[in-house]
Amino acid sequence: MPAAESPDHALLKLAAVGTLAGIFSGLFGVGGGTVIVPLLILWFGYGERLATGTSLAAIVIIGLFGALAQGGFYGNVHVATALLLSVPAAVGVVLGTAIQQRIPQRAVSYLFALLLVAIAVELILS
């Protein structure tokens, strides 16, 4: 974490992360986490666990905006299906966060790099 950073500067950087996350979310339909986690690690010097936890909290808000817009304005959200499939997904996230506490932080960076490469390959081939 850069020590001599003014609060205003930090706020601007956070604003940039939020805007960037929104841009990629709007462009590609990916959750902002793909952008938030690497930026918090590389730009803010967060440890991997802190970056991923903070990213999940931010995604709650980003996803809420998106789901409300899609559900409220366009009626594209299948609520019952989302609720049903959220059960195994929620079990998965509890498992995933628990496993994450037991592996070295740098392993999270390697996993994330793998995810980014997979996304890049998919984008190039599509």
Added chain:
Amino acid sequence: MSALAAALICLAGGMTGGLVGVGGGILFVPALTVFIGLSQVEGESTSLLMIVFVAIVGAYRQSGYGNVRLREALIIGALSPLGVLVGVTVANHVSERALQLAFAALALFMAVQLVRRARAS
């Protein structure tokens, strides 16, 4: 059978989300379109609602482990709609292929930086 497959893929999506701090939509969307039969737009929209639930549970667990900076997360989340507007505007003026390649390049750049940083630590 396809419902079971969808449930298993969503389990894996949630697990990925918990491990690396993303919403899991990367797996939810194919589960919803391929195995439940939703259209791409419906799949992406429904996935967003799932992401909200998953992120709430994940953030709650991570907060219990002491891994959430709430103020920073709120600022990032609150400013994302501005970015969505920019993104949608850009998408309407730039070719989709150019955007895909630009984001692929950014993803690869970030991947290299993450690995370099992890190796140095």
